Amino acid sequence: MADVTITVDGKKITAPAGTLLIEVCKTAGIEIPAFCYYPGLSLQAACRMCVVRQEKVPKLQTACTTQIAEGQVFFTDTPEVVQARKATLQLLLGNHPLDCPVCDAGGECELQDMTFKYGAADSFYAEPKNHREEQKWSPVVYFDRPRCILCYRCVRVCGEGMDVFALAVENRGSSSIIVPNVPAQLAPDNLAQLDCEQCGMCIDICPVGALTSGTYRYKTRPWEMNHVATVCTHCGDGCKTTLGVRSTSDGSQIVRGDNRDKSGINGDFLCNKGRYAFDFANNSERITQPLVRQPNGELKPVSWEEALTYVGTKFAELLNTHGGRSFGVIGGNRLTNEEAYLLQKFARSVLHTNNIDHHRTADYAAFAQSLAGTAGRGASLRDTLIAKAVLLVGGDPTNQNPATAWNLRSNVRHNGARLYIANITEIKLRRQARAFLHVAEYGYGALAEYLAGDDSTSSSVTPDSAALASFRDALRSEESLLILIGNELRGAELKRLIDFGLTIPGAKFALLADYANSRGAADMGLLPDLLPGYTHIGPIDTADPASRIALEYHSPTSPGLDLLEIFDAATVGNLSALYVAGANPVARYDVDPATLKNTFIVVQDMFLTETAVLADVVLPAANLYEKSGCVSNSYGDLQQVKKAADRAGVRSDFEMIVRIADKMGADVRKLVPFGPGSNSEGISADMGQTRGAESGEADRHAVWLTANNLEPRLSPFDPSAMLDEIQRLVPGYKLLRLQLLSGNDQHLSPAAVPIRDDAGLVQISNRRDLVLPANDTLFTSGSLTRYSASLNDLQQNQLRQPIIQIDNKTVVD
């Protein structure tokens, strides 16, 4: 809309006509208090806190609903306005318990702040307050009715934002209350309940302490915590989250996760896992001492030095006697990029083997190969918020990638985005879809063919050929398309769909995976047949830049064993050692423990998982909330991970890998180029000198480090030394250091080097089970699930009560 000029408190402000006055003022730095207004949600105009005086208008106006027009004149701070706001506060406080000293929101409560500002603590109302006991609506959502100021934010965020509609208002006037969707008379124990996705958005958005979180309530005061912005460890969306941490006797503990820092790719959003499921770290089964198997078969706690010496000596010995081919290395999906990179470099350059893999939850190898040679085709999670048209094939974001689902809903609501969904089940997001195509089982490949123009596959996609035809017509008429692909699509199917998409000039792609760093694990080369950046493994050609990595690593020039082949090798007695960092392949791939009895197994994990119990050495690992580095989400958005919590006794995977290499007698400086002037075989932890055009960036980084009293990577345990190398060697990882270190996300596109021969990705098409999606639901997160009390409570809760309101496909498998 055309710009108009208005006057606020004597100041001329220009903004597009029709903009809400409250937003115009915010941009101009004029504060208008608001309780019910919340950007992105429908307007409520319920609280009257935002009132302003408009010239020539008889009554005070609500700034949250006033759209600006040319020449309007407003006053936001006159005695009359202040008095009106004060009166509103007095009314709100009329029945407010004022139990701030014990209220969770005390110290970060909007009502407190406003009362402080307007001095409305004295009241005309002397009636006794109407007390109600607090109610437990679910294991994670509690309601303190007297504190509620009826702003309806929770009702709107649950309905409009979450598309759950589990909260509403009942009664009227001063007896109005917020109620959950399972009334007492229908609940199993006669207490009102919430049957919902348990995201906690309502708690987050509540301006007061009326809705509180089961995991946080009455635990601490906001000012007693440190707040650390990092990345959620659970799904592949990689939400930025702010963790509230507090010191304990053996480290520091996370007591809260929220999205105070709304600067992230997830905007306002966190799902229940990001918000509550950090408690696995405090599980009593957590191992905090290295364990070594004794001759009597028992695992005995030993010192770090003893455990690492044992692993190092044993690895060196087996390497000598059996060679690198007899080693298998399996990395995890929740390692940082630096760790994943280091792990594969360790495997390739120290163990001299390409037998390295990870539990693949999506086929990123095929994804990168399909996009090889293109530019700007990778989508960021941010695109899901703004794309005009989106095609979702497969997947179930509501359950598996909740932030993606949130963004898509917001995009449909705010921008009228056209969402097209093709799925074999009626996923919940279809409610926002312009067109939903019910695809027959195993029909995705046929769908890709059909979209690309092969009409003969129509009947394998769906019996409804008319619906299919109009679905394709609609897609063809789009000029740009964001194509989100579920992890069911792999190998050739995936390639076919991408090939079709590439015919649309503005199409961008993303492949949705399950864990915090599934994408990073693949990008960093935890793959037997691809080096970092999906670089093909083959004969070394010194003139070919694609050989640069292999040249530096001196790694074998033929592909290694994939995860399944590693266990096959064990079965026939060809696996002398297995090194697992943060994965549980024995449970995931249903490996028979007997096949591993002659293999020396080292496992780095937090718990004695099915894999760890078989190990000869178990090393207690830090989790993603306890270390620093960076991760790449499903979309390839790179974000910084900051150490928030701490636990005495555990070590980061990074440190363990380096120390094992050291104990093996490897040159640690070669593995992690650290220290000033370190210069071995061209590997140098430089400050940017070798990076030419980018050195400005790196120099700023150095300045920043110095300004913050940080030594530039003086220790072999400093992940940023590894990041230097990643940046230097990994195609596609030309990252901006400053962007990363300021806690911002940046999008990196996969940069597969086009395949030199047709060796391609054979094993993916032959062995589909290599990619095994975790299919997590809202209340599961792979192997972490069973160690998280909150996830268990939520699962129990969901089982216990009848699912009335929510399409049960959204919550239960």
Added chain:
Amino acid sequence: MSTVTKSIFTPELAAYFDRLVTVYPLKRSALIPMLLYSQDEVGYVSEAVIQEIAKRLDLFDLDVRSVLSYYSMLRTKPAGKYNVQVCTNISCMLRGGYEILDHCKRRLGIEHKQTTADGMFSLEEVECIGDCCSAPAMQVNYEFHDELTPQKVDEILDEYAAEDRK
């Protein structure tokens, strides 16, 4: 979506509801009339009523409850066979509405929104029922009685009780 196969309502009312949802530009506009008709037929708005109406209008049960709880003339518990609604709004109040209400309370032995043990009468204090010229007034089910005196109230209540015995 909104087809209801086993309705809890009489065939006549179910058929009427089938039509009612089609006459508004927005289906959910039929909510309040449906609640009122259901209450008249079933006696109150039961859980079953809430669920069927929600289904008919493609609403969540919770939406129906929100609207239902807003209006004091909709009830979620059975009323007596004869629901006595005594007006105490301004005209009635000036002409002795509260005396009438108090008399009813004493005579029936129940308070506002209560029902007699035998389920015969229930009592409600209500706002203006549009019979101000002949205040004080009360309404029993849908029958008006006005220019009331305590004595007249007794006669009326006796009559209902007698009618029931017939």
